[in-house]
Amino acid sequence: MGSNVTESQTAALPEGLQGLTHDWSSDKQTFYVPWGKAMMWFFLLSDTFIFGCFLTSYMNVRMSTRVPWPNSSEVFALSFGGEPIPLILIAIMTFVLITSSGTMALAVNYGYKQDRAKTAALMFVTAAFGAIFVGMQAFEWTKLIVDEGIRPWGNPMGAPQFGASFFMITGFHGLHVSIGVIYLAVVALKVLKGDYEASGNYEIVEITGLYWHFVDLVWVFIFAFFYLW
Amino acid sequence: MASEGHQEHPLSIYLWIWVLLFVISTLSYLVDYIGFEGYLRWSLIIVFMLAKAGLIIAIFMHMIWERLALIYAILAPPLLLSFFIGFMAIEGDYTLLTRLNFFGETNFVAQHHTEEGH
Numbered sequence: 534m535g536s537n538v539t540e541s542q543t544a545a546l547p548e549g550l551q552g553l554t555h556d557w558s559s560d561k562q563t564f565y566v567p568w569g570k571a572m573m574w575f576f577l578l579s580d581t582f583i584f585g586c587f588l589t590s591y592m593n594v595r596m597s598t599r600v601p602w603p604n605s606s607e608v609f610a611l612s613f614g615g616e617p618i619p620l621i622l623i624a625i626m627t628f629v630l631i632t633s634s635g636t637m638a639l640a641v642n643y644g645y646k647q648d649r650a651k652t653a654a655l656m657f658v659t660a661a662f663g664a665i666f667v668g669m670q671a672f673e674w675t676k677l678i679v680d681e682g683i684r685p686w687g688n689p690m691g692a693p694q695f696g697a698s699f700f701m702i703t704g705f706h707g708l709h710v711s712i713g714v715i716y717l718a719v720v721a722l723k724v725l726k727g728d729y730e731a732s733g734n735y736e737i738v739e740i741t742g743l744y745w746h747f748v749d750l751v752w753v754f755i756f757a758f759f760y761l762w
Numbered sequence: 763m764a765s766e767g768h769q770e771h772p773l774s775i776y777l778w779i780w781v782l783l784f785v786i787s788t789l790s791y792l793v794d795y796i797g798f799e800g801y802l803r804w805s806l807i808i809v810f811m812l813a814k815a816g817l818i819i820a821i822f823m824h825m826i827w828e829r830l831a832l833i834y835a836i837l838a839p840p841l842l843l844s845f846f847i848g849f850m851a852i853e854g855d856y857t858l859l860t861r862l863n864f865f866g867e868t869n870f871v872a873q874h875h876t877e878e879g880h
Contacts, residue, residue, distance in 0.1 A: 549830065556831035564832050574836050585843045589850050596854030599861050606794050624791045631787055635780035638822050645770040739769060739824075746822045750815055757811035761794050762804070 573740045577747045580709075584751050587702050588758055594694035603690035605760050608681065609673070623760050626669050627752065630710075633662030634749040637717075637742045644738035649724055652738060656721035659745060663714040670707045674700075702755055709748050716741060769824040779821045786814050 543565055547555050556563055564571045595602055610617035640655035677683045677699070685700050687693040720741045729735050790810035793803060820826045825833060 546829075553830040553834065556829060564835070565829060566832060571832070574832065578836055578839060581840050582843070585840065585846070589843070589847050592847065593850045593854040593857075596851065597857035597861065599858065599865065606797075620791065620794050624787075627787050627791070628784070631780070631783045634783070634818065634822055635776065638776040638780070639773070642770070642773055642776060743823055746818055750818050750823075753811055753814045753818070757790070757807050761790065761807045 567736050567740075569736060569740050570743070573743045577743065580747065580751075584702075584705070584754070587705065588754060591698040591702060591759065594698060595692070598692040598694055600692040602692050603688065603695045605762075608677070608683075608690060609760060620760060622669060622673055623756065626666055626673075627756055629662050629666050629669070630749050630752050633659045633666070634746055636662065637745045641739045641742045644724070644735035647733060647735065649727060649730065652735065653721045653725035656717050656724065656738070656741070660714045660717040660721065663710050663717065663745075663748075667707055667710050667714065670703065670710075674703075699759070702759060706748070706751055706755060709751065713745050713748050716744060769827055771824075771827070775821060779817050783814060783817060786810050786817075790814075 546552060546565070556565070606619040607617075609623050610619045611621050612618065636655050637659045640652050640659060643651040643655060682689050683696045683699070685697045688696050720737055723729070724735070724738065729737065787810075790807065793806045793810070798806060819837075825836075
């Protein structure tokens, strides 16, 4: 659909609000982006609603319980021999994910420059950071389940809904990261093999990037509402 | 700026945003580390969260370079969530009051009220 929109077609289009009404009026193409990118955006929009529902239900159970909510600052503290440092693992996980978002942004940039080797390398680095993130999450889950006795139906620290919300929200996010790592690895391999060399069309890197940045985006909200609140 | 999917921008923009995201993340971690409480804590969390989300969507996901038709189609629907969140907040409040009515004030509740936000 949109992949063969030419320069001359968009050059004549009005901008701003006029552009909005122009693009939406009459029976014709609305989005002047490649169809793959539009579809990724719509998928991400639907995913936004899923995570929105999860976080809203978390808000609801946290507001409605009579039992105090466990203090996440203490629950997720780690000590390296000395005093426990609050939330330190979560902070490191946040930085790992932001780092991976940066390398992904660079990969998209080099994709458009048709630099195959650098694009693939940066995507593999991104996937590696994603894998590190999932590994740290596995460590976090193990610590919470084995050492602290947190279960989806109860825990020793307070409101039983804590476990249910935690495992549901971070589990679903971790699943997204895991799928993203596989997705990144597959596309990176294809880039490296030169599958996009003939067409010179590296849109797929940007589309993969959209998914990856979204995973980082969701973590921003989880970090704020679940861990910091 | 009209663009039809080809999103090529100077490398320096990405590097600057990257640095900014690190700085904001550090600040939001410090909110917990320093131990701010109450409205100061909540507003700082929200401000840093929105700043990070905005930068990721606008620059890393190239949203500011897209046409308005796509921007509105993607960013307007999630605004509906705010109604849903509002309704569920009212519902949560009502459930809490009902529970207090039927199960009474336990010492749990006393604690809950003094340590609001935890």
